[in-house]
Amino acid sequence: MSRAPHGMPEAVHRLLKPFFAAYMRRRWDVRVVGVEHVPRQGPAIVVSNHIGWLDGPLVTAMLPRIAHTMTKSEAFEGRTRHLLRAAGQIRVRREEVDVGALRRAAAALEAGQVVVVFPEGIRGAGDVATTKAGAAWLALVSGAPIVPVAVFGTRDRGAGVDARPAPGARLDLVLGKPLRLVARPWPRDARTVADADRRIREHLATHVARTADDLGRTLPGPLPVEENADAGV
16 A cells, blocks of 8 residues: 655644734735635645745745745744744755755655745845756656746845835735646756756746836845845745
8 A cells, every 4th residue: 555645744834824924914015916826736836036034934924825935944943943843844954955855845745735945045136047956856856836926025125134124015926827847757867957947947037027017116136245145045
């Protein structure tokens, strides 16, 4: 008898999600568009541009399904570590290709769950000029649809890595049409992964640029140079 795939825990996240979403809507003018692009069931990879500290909590709280965000290992230290673990978030070591984190994310997708990836890897300009290949690898392993998300408003132009938007600020989160890549059985060579990464980068970058035009919004530009080292998810 085959064993059912083992995903990430969701009970705590399911309990807390409405409270986090309500808090964000009270504190900021949150506008979410395109939730219909997230499949109602089955695996999905959500990829987002990354401009500010609030992006991860915002995307996770506002998606229509429970989501498991790939989050830098430093966030699992101190007071937040128990909450992140209980909520089923995925710890990632940024200084290396974290095979364990990728396997946990792949297991979540196999279990029909949603995984959130910030493929730029660090907070910055948010124009998706460069990406890391983790989302591409997960897409090739799982065949899950890749839903692009454009985030605007979580960091002002010139603001630092830990800046928060002012109370009442408008925060836009716009989901786009999914990109679908055919699952590729082993071996997945470097060229195949690189091509998948390019397609995901172009799909997300195009969605971000189009959303900026549609909303009349601009990205905040790069972080101050001295803060780039601390800019991870």
